[in-house]
Amino acid sequence: MTTTTGISTHTGRAAPLNQANVDTDQIIPKQFLTGVTRAGYGKHLFHDWRYLDLNEQELNPDFALNMPEYQHASILLCRENFGCGSSREHAPWALADYGFKVIIATSFADIFYGNCINNQLLPVALGNEQMDTLFDHVNAQPEAEIHVDLPNQTVSVADHQFSFDIAGQHKQNLLKGLDAIGQTLEHEGQIEKYEDNEPVWL
Incomplete structure (x- = not known):
């Protein structure tokens, strides 16, 4: 699929993950990279931290x-260099499959971003003091909702x-619901015109 409904604004509760340098192997460990679709990874999100056993039967309280206060959160708060490590696209798949719509952090690894x-x-980068304010507010009032306006x-x-x-192109892609293929197809008319003008022998 190359397009979705896009994202404009989002309001939801936030879960605080007050850690720096969270790498993609913590987000979705390599042993779970067996599927051929984007669905089903949410169960294994942060496996080594969420569960006390390998079979994912005992949760880490x-x-x-x-x-309980952070159940059904759709926004994740974290610190600097979130998504570092390998370039696996399964990391955002797992976050999205779990139910997150927005990740707010001090900074992100480039490929993960x-x-x-x-x-x-939607990845949102804020300064340290701003993140401190969000963490303090969510820790004090877990039921508080954060509103993100793209x-x-x-x-x-x-x-x-x-x-x-946020870069203009990234913003437009999120608003329009475009992935890399969808971005290319926006220029389909120009591509066809170019191909029509190619000499036959090519």
Whole structure:
């Protein structure tokens, strides 16, 4: 599939993962990279932290995603260099399959960031002080909802509002619901015109 409905604004609860350098092998360990579709990876998200056993039967009660107050969160808060490590696209697949729509972090690994864009998972980078405010607010009020506005490039919670940067092309791809193939097909008319003008012998 090359297009989805896109993302414009999103409001939801947030789960706080207050760690830096979370790599893609922690997001989705390599032993689970066996599927041929994007579905089914959410169960294994953060496997080594979420579960106390290899068979995923016993949850770790100390891990944020397992705490009752952070159930059904659709926004993930994290620290710098989120998504570092291997380039596996399964990492955003797992996050999206679990139910996350937005990842807010201090910074992202470049390849992971691009993979998020291609999979309609909105990555938002904010400064350390802004992230401190979000973590403090969510820890104090787990039921608080964060509002993310992509067209206006803002993140809001209670009386706080922060602006974030995003490249114009990335923004448009998210708004339109385009992956890499969808971006190419936007120029289908130009491609066909070029091919029609090619000499027959080519």
